[in-house]
Amino acid sequence: MTITPSEAPVVETTYGPVRGSTEGAVSSWKGIRYAAPPVGSLRFRAPVPPQPWTEIQDATEFGPCEPQSRLAMIPLGENVPMDEDCLFLNVWAPGPVGSDAPGKPVMVWIHGGAYFRGASSQPLFDATTLAENGDVVVVSINYRIGVFGFVDFSSFNSEEHTFEPNVALRDMIAALQWVQGNIAAFGGDPNRVTLFGESAGGGAVTTLMTVPSARGLFHRAIAESSPATSVYGSERGEIVAKLFLEIFSGGGDLGLLRSTSAEDMIGPSDELFARVPQETPGTLAFAPIVDGDLLPDYPVRAFRHGSAHPIPLIIGTNKDESSLFRMMKSPLMPIDPVVITSMFAEIADEHPGLELPDHSQIEGAYSGLSKLGAGLGLTRDFGFRLPTLWIAEAHSKIAPTWLYRFDYAPPMLMALKIGATHGTELAYVFGNINHGARDITYKLGGLSTARHVSERMQARWLDFARAAGDYGTGADRELGADPGWPTYDTDTRSTLLIDKHDTVVADLDCEIREAWGDTVIAFT
Numbered sequence: 001m002t003i004t005p006s007e008a009p010v011v012e013t014t015y016g017p018v019r020g021s022t023e024g025a026v027s028s029w030k031g032i033r034y035a036a037p038p039v040g041s042l043r044f045r046a047p048v049p050p051q052p053w054t055e056i057q058d059a060t061e062f063g064p065c066e067p068q069s070r071l072a073m074i075p076l077g078e079n080v081p082m083d084e085d086c087l088f089l090n091v092w093a094p095g096p097v098g099s100d101a102p103g104k105p106v107m108v109w110i111h112g113g114a115y116f117r118g119a120s121s122q123p124l125f126d127a128t129t130l131a132e133n134g135d136v137v138v139v140s141i142n143y144r145i146g147v148f149g150f151v152d153f154s155s156f157n158s159e160e161h162t163f164e165p166n167v168a169l170r171d172m173i174a175a176l177q178w179v180q181g182n183i184a185a186f187g188g189d190p191n192r193v194t195l196f197g198e199s200a201g202g203g204a205v206t207t208l209m210t211v212p213s214a215r216g217l218f219h220r221a222i223a224e225s226s227p228a229t230s231v232y233g234s235e236r237g238e239i240v241a242k243l244f245l246e247i248f249s250g251g252g253d254l255g256l257l258r259s260t261s262a263e264d265m266i267g268p269s270d271e272l273f274a275r276v277p278q279e280t281p282g283t284l285a286f287a288p289i290v291d292g293d294l295l296p297d298y299p300v301r302a303f304r305h306g307s308a309h310p311i312p313l314i315i316g317t318n319k320d321e322s323s324l325f326r327m328m329k330s331p332l333m334p335i336d337p338v339v340i341t342s343m344f345a346e347i348a349d350e351h352p353g354l355e356l357p358d359h360s361q362i363e364g365a366y367s368g369l370s371k372l373g374a375g376l377g378l379t380r381d382f383g384f385r386l387p388t389l390w391i392a393e394a395h396s397k398i399a400p401t402w403l404y405r406f407d408y409a410p411p412m413l414m415a416l417k418i419g420a421t422h423g424t425e426l427a428y429v430f431g432n433i434n435h436g437a438r439d440i441t442y443k444l445g446g447l448s449t450a451r452h453v454s455e456r457m458q459a460r461w462l463d464f465a466r467a468a469g470d471y472g473t474g475a476d477r478e479l480g481a482d483p484g485w486p487t488y489d490t491d492t493r494s495t496l497l498i499d500k501h502d503t504v505v506a507d508l509d510c511e512i513r514e515a516w517g518d519t520v521i522a523f524t
Contacts, residue, residue: 009022009027009097010056011029011097011185011186012185013032013182013185014052014178014181014182015033015049015050015051015052015053016052016053016054016055016056016057017053017054017055017056017057018032018056018057018058018059019056019057019058019059019060020059020060020091021060022095023128024128024132025094025095025132026092026093026094026095026128026131026132027092027093027094027095027097028090028091028092028093028127028128029059029090029091029186030059030060030061030062030063030088030090030121031059031061031062031063031088031090032057032059032063032088032089032090032091033050033063033087033088034050034087034088034089034141034174034175034178035047035048035049035050035087035171035174035175036048036049036050036051036087037084037085037087038084038085038086038087038144038148038167038171039084039085040258041258043084043148043257043258044148044153044163044164044167044257044258045162045163045164045167046164046167046170047087047167047170047171047174061079062077062080062088062090062119062120062121063086063088063121063142064080064081064082064083064085064086064088064142065077065080065081065082065083065086065118065119065120065121065142066082066084066086066119066142066143066144066145066146066148066149066262067082067083067084067262067263067265067266068082068116068117068118068145068146068266068269069117069266069270071117073328074113074117074118074122075122075123076118076119076121076122077119077121077122077123078123080119080121083262084148084262086142086143086144087142087143087144087171087174087175088120088141088142089120089139089140089141089142089175089178090120090121090127090139090140090141091137091138091139091183091186092127092128092130092131092137092138092139093131093137093138093186093187093188094131094132094135094136094137094187095187096187097185097186097187102187103184103187103188103189103190103191103192104135104136104137104187104188104189105134105136105137105188105189105192105193105194105465105466106136106137106138106139106179106183106188106189106190106192106193106194106465107127107130107134107136107137107138107139107193107194107196107465108138108139108140108141108175108176108179108193108194108195108196108218109125109127109138109139109140109141109196109197109201110141110143110172110195110196110197110201110202110204110205111125111140111197111198111200111201112197112198112199112200112201112202112225112423113145113199113200113201114199114200114273114284114286114332115145115146115149115150115168115200115203115284115286115287115288116145116146116150116200116269116273116285116286117145117146118145118200119142120140120141120142121142123432124426124427124430124432125140125426125430126430126432127140127430129430129431129432129458130429130430130431130458130462133431133458133462134458134461134462134465134466135466136462136465136466137183137186137187137188139175139179139183141171141172141175143168143171143172143175144167144168144171145168145286146269146273146286147244147265147268147269147272147286148167148168148262148265149167149168149171149286150166150168150286150287150288151237151240151241151244151272151285151286152165152166152234152237152238152240152241152289152291153241153254153257154234154291155234155237155238155241156241156254160254160255161254161255161257163257165234165237165289165291165293165294166288166289166291166294166295168204168288169204169207169208169211169288169294169295170294172204172208172214173208173211173213173214173217176193176195176214176217176218177217179193179217180193180217191219192219192465192466193217193218193219193220194218194219194220194221194222194464194465195208195218195220195221195222196221196222196223196224196461197222197223197224197226198224198225198423198425198426199224199225199226199227199422199423200227201224202223202224202225202226202227202228203223203226203227203228203230203231203287203288204288205221205222205223205226206221206223206226206228206299206303206315206391207228207231207288207295207299209221209299209303209308209309209311209313210295210296210297210299210302210303210307210308210309211294211295212296213294214309215309218311219311220311220312220313220464220465220467221311221312221313221314222313222314222315222461222464223313223314223315223316223388223391224315224316224317224425224426224429225316225317225318225321225384225422225423225425226315226384226387226388226391227284227383227384227387228299228300228387228388228390228391229298229300229383229387229520229521229522229523230283230284230287230383231287231288231289231290231295231298231299232283232287232288232289232290232523232524233289233290233298233524234289234290234291234292236283236289236523236524237289240272240276240285243272243275243276244268244269244272245257247268247271247272247275248260248265248268272285272286273285273286274331277331277332277334278331280346280523281334281339281340281342281343281346282334282343282346282347282382282383282523283523284332298522298524299391300387300390300391300394300520300522301520303390303391303394303395304390304394304520306394306397306398308394308395308398310398310399311399312399312400312401312464312467313391313392313395313399313400313401313402314401314402314404314460314461314464314479315388315391315392315395315401315402315403315404316388316403316404316405316406316495316496317380317384317385317388317405317406318384318405318406318407318420318421318422318423318424318425319405319406319407319409319419319420320376320380320409320418320419320420320421320422321380321383321384321385321421321422322335322375322376322377322379322380322383322421322422323376323417323418323419323421323422324418324421324422324423325379325422326372326376327418327421333379333380333383334375334379335372335375335376335379336375337371337374337375340375340378340379341359344356344359344521346523347521347522347523350523350524351524354519355519356519356521357515357516357517357519357521361515362378362515362516363378364515365511365512365515365516366378366512377512381512381516382521384422385509385512386513386516386521387520387522388403389403389513390520392488393488393490396487396488396489396490400487401487401488402464402479402485402486402487402488402496403488403493403494403495403496404485404495404496404497404498405495405496405497405498405508406420406424406425406428406457406498407420407497407498407499408420408424408428408449408450408453408498408499408500409421409424410441410442410444410445410446410447410449410450411444411445411446412440412441412442412443412444412446413441415444425457425498427450427454428450428453428454428457428458429454429457429458429461431454431458433447433450433451433454434447434450449500452500453498453499453500456482456498456502457498460479460485460496463479464479482502483502483503483504484504485504486504492506492507493506493507493508493510494506495507495508
């Protein structure tokens with residue numbers, strides 16, 4: 001039974017009181033403002049604190065999400081508006097709440113969407129089940145996406161115009177600071193915060209693990225399908241910014257960047273999103289930028305240098321990451337052999353002094369597959385699997401690290417030749433695996449198995465989030481049971497395969513790993 005808002009809990013935040021709603025054992029507060037509207041002079045600038053309020057604010061509906069073109073495959077939530085004023089977050093907490101309640105572990109979710117789409121209001125990310133099953137407090141956040149969050153116009157700074165890089169990462173940091181200052185009032189422990197995210201959200205997690213100003217704001221991390229090497233230098237950032245200006249206004253008046261409505265910038269953003277990977281296959285239009293300030297180095301390089309935050313980490317990928325992009329005809333992941341060859345040639349041109357593995361050697365690792373299968377495997381590994389392995393290898397030397405691969409796919413997804421593609425693990429993590437009559441995922445069966453997969457996967461993620469202190473060191477190097485999940489190291493390279501039945505495999509796909517070698521292959 002849902003309690004009406006007048007009966008729902010009121011929590012006093014540092015900016016003002018909010019009233020949520022309660023369903024069963026879990027209370028939620030949606031659409032809590034954590035920063036001022038990033039509009040007008042604050043567009044393309046770091047977030048600033050909101051104006052405090054004294055009247056109780058209704059927090060029963062999601063706040064607006066960043067304007068974006070709609071995609072049927074990514075429902076943003078029923079009646080959720082779009083508005084550039086989008087810096088809101090949501091909290092789910094099992095009772096009791098209040099700063100006098102024992103502090104529960106906290107999980108902070110960063111949604112994906114190629115740094116270009118998505119919102120915390122997506123039904124898939126409803127955290128009611130996760131919060132109740134784990135007795136944890138879950139927070140999800142909106143942040144600026146697309147041109148508003150991930151295009152760096154700072155090379156055009158002047159007395160008249162000031163822009164800042166990486167404003168979306170700054171949004172995430174502001175949200176994490178809000179968690180530190182407020183989550184105790186919702187029954188959460190600010191000293192036990194797990195940051196987790198998928199795809200671009202996973203990339204944000206691995207990136208924030210190397211941002212000095214984010215140190216101490218979270219204490220463990222889970223990165224699902226992180227495109228960790230899709231982080232570029234300021235030179236490439238300037239090229240992308242110039243291309244947007246060309247598309248947007250013919251390269252003209254910078255003042256239009258702030259005076260044009262957000263809705264009128266969606267079309268140019270869509271065009272930029274498509275053109276960048278078409279003109280330079282393997283790159284993204286929207287991505288974090290190594291600015292030498294907030295983000296001092298490329299994340300994978302920072303991990304290899306041992307300068308990432310030394311916190312426990314779960315990291316992994318899905319078996320069939322690329323099939324979703326093929327089905328959507330997305331430009332983000334090149335599959336055609338000619339395009340892939342040109343991509344490697346361009347990377348080699350960028351790094352003339354770097355000893356890159358022989359392209360034919362890499363292709364040989366996929367020789368038993370069809371041309372399409374080889375292309376899907378190669379781009380999957382270039383975009384997701386290899387960066388994940390590079391991070392796991394490096395981070396395991398300074399902090400407990402667990403590596404997984406999600407392999408489960410119900411019969412329908414196998415019949416559609418989608419398999420365990422990009423993002424399919426999300427429903428299992430959140431426990432939202434059956435979306436009603438319109439969801440065809442289990443029309444050929446597999447729902448019972450899926451529920452068991454979800455139970456196991458949730459249990460592992462929650463065990464990790466609930467763990468105290470030095471979990472994963474000494475005698476406690478295994479996460480969960482049936483089977484135990486050993487920490488990753490370069491001797492055994494233990495990987496948890498999540499499927500109908502979980503198994504632990506030593507040095508999974510070692511032939512592919514050895515063919516690619518140890519050199520980080522990425523655009524800069």
